[in-house]
Amino acid sequence: MTASKTKTDSSVPSPPPQTVPPEGTCTPTLPGFTCGLDATLRIIAAKWKPLILYFLAQGGPYRYGELRRAIRDVSDKMLIQQLKELESDGLVKRTDYKEIPPRVDYSLTPLGHSLAEALVPLCSWGTEHMEEVSRVFAKREGWGAKGR
């Protein structure tokens, strides 16, 4: 077995050969998160969440249908589902006008805004390196059955 289960550390002979290297930069402040990045990822790691946040960040509040059309290829189910999670995580605010033909809109909370801002560099990176990125994808798709 490889060392997965932290069995009893019965390591006797030469136990600390290499210590887990970087320990400073990431603050393991709270239980469960290895570092800030880890914490962040657990909140936005979903296919459409970053896009939703980013979209909401750049326009004012959006109505459900607008978002739906703006974010290409997202389905109702996914959009609603992720909006709900974002809402219950305190990143997005949902406003229901309780009107007869339904009218609802979504906007960012301050927390959501701050996260959206943290996403900006990623967006820039993608824009700046888009050629490389698309080359990568050409490779993946072109080569078909192997890479991934």
Added chain:
Amino acid sequence: MTASKTKTDSSVPSPPPQTVPPEGTCTPTLPGFTCGLDATLRIIAAKWKPLILYFLAQGGPYRYGELRRAIRDVSDKMLIQQLKELESDGLVKRTDYKEIPPRVDYSLTPLGHSLAEALVPLCSWGTEHMEEVSRVFAKREGWGAKGR
């Protein structure tokens, strides 16, 4: 591009009801990506990739085993798999010393480095808002069967 919805307008009632709103900020330069963020996500959206990049970014090159121990809970399969993808995507460089007991190490390419830097804000966000984040998780887990 704040509030305008392309209403250039058609006073004509029917056909173009609402156009996809924000079209400026994200540069839809290349086919397939709706914006830079989209492109970036397609490259790093995997459970361990951001963590791998981030780790590699803060120490020099790491040997396979070190990474394995450093990134808690990752399995051999996943680590290797994602390292390979990162390698073939040009973000990570693998150096095989071809020694008898295998010895290999991984480091970031310049491209990988730039991406890792774009991840810094996310890491900071997580660190800064870790309390909120863990509250969110307490809710999710505590409430069990409903939320998510």
Added chain:
DNA sequence: ACAAGTATGCACCTTTTTGTAAGTGCCCAA
């Protein structure tokens, strides 16, 4: 000799995530 560590490969299987299609209640326009 035997266990353990090194860096992977591979087959098999479970869990998560995402997608598809259809349906709801209500209103307006043709």
Added chain:
DNA sequence: TTGGGCACTTACAAAAAGGTGCATACTTGT
């Protein structure tokens, strides 16, 4: 009446993603 839009909801797949465990080839420590 039919059709469409609005904002969702639900049941049922399909597809990823992730995990476990065994194997390799070789060395070193016990």
